[in-house]
Amino acid sequence: MNLLLRIADILSILGHYPSFILAYIIETLIVIIFAVVVIAGMVFFFRKYMARVQMRLGPNRVGKGGVLQVMADGLKLIQKESILPEGRDDLAYKIAPILIFFGLIMGFIFIPYGPLAWFGYLTVSHSDVSLIIIFALLAIMPIGEVLSGISSNNKYAVLGALRGVAKDISFEVPMMLSILAVVMMASVKVSDPLNINGVVVAQSIPFAILEPLGFFIFLISMAARASYSPFDMGESDSELVTGNTTEYSGLRFGLFYLGLFGTIFLGSMLISTIYLGGYYGPFTNYLGFIWLLIKTLVLVVISLTIWLSMPRVRIDKFVNFGWKYLLPLSFINLIITGIIIFGGIA
Amino acid sequence: MAYEVKEEKSKDGRKVMRIERDHLLELLKDMKNDGFDSLSLLTCVDYRDRIEVVYHLTNSKTEEMLVVKSETRDSRMPSVTSLYESANWDEREQYDMMGVVFEGHPNLKRILLPEGWVGHPLRKDYDLSKVQYVNMDDEGNDYVSFDPGDGW
Amino acid sequence: MLENDTSKERYIELNMGPQHPSTHGVLRLKLLLDGETVKKVEPVIGYLHRNAEKICELDFYCDALIYFDRMDYVGAMNMEVGYLEAAEKLLNIEPPERVLWIRTIMAELNRIASHLVWAGAFGLDLGMLTPFFYVFEQREKVLDLFTEICGSRQETNYMSIGGVYQDFNDKIIYKIKEFTKHFPKTLEEVYNLFVKNDVFISRTKNIGILEPEVALDYGVTGPMLRASGVPYDVRKAEPYLVYDKLNFDIPISKRKDVLARFIVRFEEMRQSVKIINQAIDKIPDGPYFNPKAKKSLMVRLRGEGDVYARTESTKGEFGVYMVGDGSVKPYRVHVRSPSFKNLSVLPYLSRDVLIADMVAISGSIDLVFGEVDR
Numbered sequence: 001m002n003l004l005l006r007i008a009d010i011l012s013i014l015g016h017y018p019s020f021i022l023a024y025i026i027e028t029l030i031v032i033i034f035a036v037v038v039i040a041g042m043v044f045f046f047r048k049y050m051a052r053v054q055m056r057l058g059p060n061r062v063g064k065g066g067v068l069q070v071m072a073d074g075l076k077l078i079q080k081e082s083i084l085p086e087g088r089d090d091l092a093y094k095i096a097p098i099l100i101f102f103g104l105i106m107g108f109i110f111i112p113y114g115p116l117a118w119f120g121y122l123t124v125s126h127s128d129v130s131l132i133i134i135f136a137l138l139a140i141m142p143i144g145e146v147l148s149g150i151s152s153n154n155k156y157a158v159l160g161a162l163r164g165v166a167k168d169i170s171f172e173v174p175m176m177l178s179i180l181a182v183v184m185m186a187s188v189k190v191s192d193p194l195n196i197n198g199v200v201v202a203q204s205i206p207f208a209i210l211e212p213l214g215f216f217i218f219l220i221s222m223a224a225r226a227s228y229s230p231f232d233m234g235e236s237d238s239e240l241v242t243g244n245t246t247e248y249s250g251l252r253f254g255l256f257y258l259g260l261f262g263t264i265f266l267g268s269m270l271i272s273t274i275y276l277g278g279y280y281g282p283f284t285n286y287l288g289f290i291w292l293l294i295k296t297l298v299l300v301v302i303s304l305t306i307w308l309s310m311p312r313v314r315i316d317k318f319v320n321f322g323w324k325y326l327l328p329l330s331f332i333n334l335i336i337t338g339i340i341i342f343g344g345i346a
Numbered sequence: 347m348a349y350e351v352k353e354e355k356s357k358d359g360r361k362v363m364r365i366e367r368d369h370l371l372e373l374l375k376d377m378k379n380d381g382f383d384s385l386s387l388l389t390c391v392d393y394r395d396r397i398e399v400v401y402h403l404t405n406s407k408t409e410e411m412l413v414v415k416s417e418t419r420d421s422r423m424p425s426v427t428s429l430y431e432s433a434n435w436d437e438r439e440q441y442d443m444m445g446v447v448f449e450g451h452p453n454l455k456r457i458l459l460p461e462g463w464v465g466h467p468l469r470k471d472y473d474l475s476k477v478q479y480v481n482m483d484d485e486g487n488d489y490v491s492f493d494p495g496d497g498w
Numbered sequence: 499m500l501e502n503d504t505s506k507e508r509y510i511e512l513n514m515g516p517q518h519p520s521t522h523g524v525l526r527l528k529l530l531l532d533g534e535t536v537k538k539v540e541p542v543i544g545y546l547h548r549n550a551e552k553i554c555e556l557d558f559y560c561d562a563l564i565y566f567d568r569m570d571y572v573g574a575m576n577m578e579v580g581y582l583e584a585a586e587k588l589l590n591i592e593p594p595e596r597v598l599w600i601r602t603i604m605a606e607l608n609r610i611a612s613h614l615v616w617a618g619a620f621g622l623d624l625g626m627l628t629p630f631f632y633v634f635e636q637r638e639k640v641l642d643l644f645t646e647i648c649g650s651r652q653e654t655n656y657m658s659i660g661g662v663y664q665d666f667n668d669k670i671i672y673k674i675k676e677f678t679k680h681f682p683k684t685l686e687e688v689y690n691l692f693v694k695n696d697v698f699i700s701r702t703k704n705i706g707i708l709e710p711e712v713a714l715d716y717g718v719t720g721p722m723l724r725a726s727g728v729p730y731d732v733r734k735a736e737p738y739l740v741y742d743k744l745n746f747d748i749p750i751s752k753r754k755d756v757l758a759r760f761i762v763r764f765e766e767m768r769q770s771v772k773i774i775n776q777a778i779d780k781i782p783d784g785p786y787f788n789p790k791a792k793k794s795l796m797v798r799l800r801g802e803g804d805v806y807a808r809t810e811s812t813k814g815e816f817g818v819y820m821v822g823d824g825s826v827k828p829y830r831v832h833v834r835s836p837s838f839k840n841l842s843v844l845p846y847l848s849r850d851v852l853i854a855d856m857v858a859i860s861g862s863i864d865l866v867f868g869e870v871d872r
Contacts, residue, residue: 313697
């Protein structure tokens with residue numbers, strides 16, 4: 001039983017097809033709301049956590065302990081005037097934040113959330129190639145970055161976008177190669193290794209243990225994708241003001257901001273799904289979703305701690321690192337995986 | 347030595363060398379060869395009829411300090427940028443504040459005040475009651491006007 | 499060179515500042531970029547120019563002090579010491595022995611505060627957010643001491659000609675001792691937070707190398723010069739206050755790069771703690787101002803001749819050249835500001851480096867714009 005069927009079951013008076021279509025829409029909405037709430041919660045948690053690390057209090061005025069601060073900030077961003085720069089490429093300028101947010105939210109839809117008590121499996125979309133889809137969706141986000149950079153008629157934004165692209169292409173190839181190794185490993189056990197749910201099912205032993213090298217590469221790639229410090233050369237606020245988002249304000253800026261935190265969360269979720277066994281844990285059939293959340297949150301805390309303690313890596317050094325170390329390492333990882341599979345160890 | 351130096355002591359006991367403007371560069375060159383490798387301070391004092399230019403040189407090895415004084419009556423001095431790179435900004439500053447033209451300076455323009463400022467503030471005859479407003483034109487360059495409403 | 503380059507289209511002209519997160523106030527840099535590489539830097543200064551030198555000429559000797567507070571506003575005590583060294587020589591006023599010791603302690607406390615601010619801001623330049631708060635906590639403790647002693651935090655206006663505004667009492671001496679007891683431990687923590695981070699090392703090592711000959715040629719002083727390996731410190735070269743009675747070392751580094759400037763500044767803070775510890779034990783009893791310069795007589799002080807007093811402020815050699823014509827107002831005051839001279843070397847250091855390195859280099863200079871522009 002899964003959540004989709006449960007909803008369709010409730011709506012069955014409408015007839016077979018309408019109830020399924022409506023159930024799909026409702027579940028998608030649930031996931032989108034979940035994503036937004038989680039991101040907002042993460043922003044609040046991040047601010048409190050950062051304050052704790054830096055011996056400050058953090059938000060503490062709005063609501064009890066400042067819990068409503070994020071909401072207040074969101075309202076502020078929505079009602080703020082969006083200042084549009086002169087000489088912009090209007091369509092590209094306006095579509096860029098939407099693209100980023102779209103890619104992010106769509107990413108959430110394909111994550112296998114696992115079962116939760118009475119609700120059953122929470123996964124929204126079932127596809128045999130969901131692993132490919134999810135990385136294709138993640139690859140939309142850099143397009144948004146580039147568009148925002150070149151369309152806002154600002155030299156800082158252009159430089160930020162250029163840095164962003166240079167950074168993206170230097171880790172994306174090793175990242176996909178490490179995913180390839182995961183698919184190879186999963187194909188031994190399941191018939192649908194390109195399905196992200198199949199990858200989870202194949203992990204009776206988490207892939208992080210079988211492929212520590214791939215895990216390491218993927219961890220770095222996800223950190224670089226979310227572009228927090230030490231990988232925030234794209235927006236590097238002390239050099240390029242805020243890089244590609246320099247000219248954005250109001251709600252559009254809010255979307256970029258959500259995109260940043262959402263990517264951290266989505267990245268942590270992907271890491272725990274692909275390498276740490278996803279929703280697997282004791283009592284998987286009842287608490288699967290909880291296990292996924294716990295794994296994700298631990299990774300989120302680790303990410304935030306790295307963010308708060310690291311200076312920015314210089315862009316040329318990161319590009320060097322990507323092409324000279326991560327790429328060969330990912331090939332080595334591929335070879336090791338092949339040896340393990342053909343040796344029949346896994 | 348081809349030039350004449352008057353030696354005296356300043357109030358705080360430093361060795362002062364007075365030199366004619368024409369021989370200043372020769373003296374400083376010799377002093378640099380003697381080990382005074384850093385021009386610590388370059389300043390001008392306006393005595394209305396003349397402007398005294400004061401150079402403080404430091405020897406980084408022996409940590410001595412030497413004062414060289416020269417004066418000009420027509421607001422012209424030879425530039426010492428060929429000897430000390432630090433004179434570059436110092437001379438620009440003195441040009442800006444005192445209006446002393448340092449001949450041979452590679453880039454003699456105002457440094458603290460915007461281009462187009464009227465007068466040199468540290469001159470004793472500078473009119474303090476005259477208010478000048480700085481604005482920025484469309485190209486991003488500063489300009490000075492006397493109209494308080496300009497640019498608003 | 500570049501002006502005559504016909505292929506100028508390939509360069510990006512970028513205007514950094516005066517409102518920019520990493521320009522430490524109102525520095526404006528005109529950059530010529532080839533992609534990420536900085537081809538040419540032209541600093542534009544003067545956005546905080548108030549012409550303090552002219553204001554000094556218009557006021558009594560005792561009034562000019564507050565303008566010096568506002569020059570290097572993170573190291574105000576050192577500015578006051580610099581001004582008073584010149585003014586007291588010109589006016590022939592000897593401060594009592596106890597005052598010299600008090601001034602030394604205050605100057606060194608302020609040196610610690612100033613270097614801490616620098617370390618925090620430098621971390622921010624490199625994208626390191628957290629150490630900023632750690633160092634500001636410690637700096638706030640120093641400023642609390644200042645508030646206790648002289649009633650204000652930054653622009654203290656504590657010293658006056660021939661003395662200080664208020665005497666040290668036992669409580670303050672106890673508090674300073676408490677501070678110097680606990681501070682070194684935190685200092686080491688912050689130091690390790692920086693230097694044990696490989697990314698920080700990779701961002702600072704071999705970046706912005708300043709050869710000693712070039713540094714001297716450009717008139718660079720202070721920690722910048724000592725990081726290039728020249729052991730020149732006015733506190734040793736021409737001791738003022740009571741520095742000749744204290745035992746301390748001048749840290750130098752042969753590395754010459756940004757990392758060296760970082761290490762030298764932290765070592766200076768350790769030396770400052772050492773100086774304060776010695777001075778607080780040796781501080782003699784006595785009056786805290788010279789009766790010749792008491793409040794009612796202060797505006798009648800007259801001076802003649804010219805003096806140049808140099809002191810080691812937190813940024814470098816801070817010199818005050820003062821000419822008196824026998825009246826109650828100074829005839830000419832010239833301030834040799836170390837940041838101004840240190841900034842002039844930035845175009846030299848930032849040729850053909852990346853933007854990120856240029857930010858690191860300009861951060862390592864320790865600019866305070868109240869002082870550059872005066």
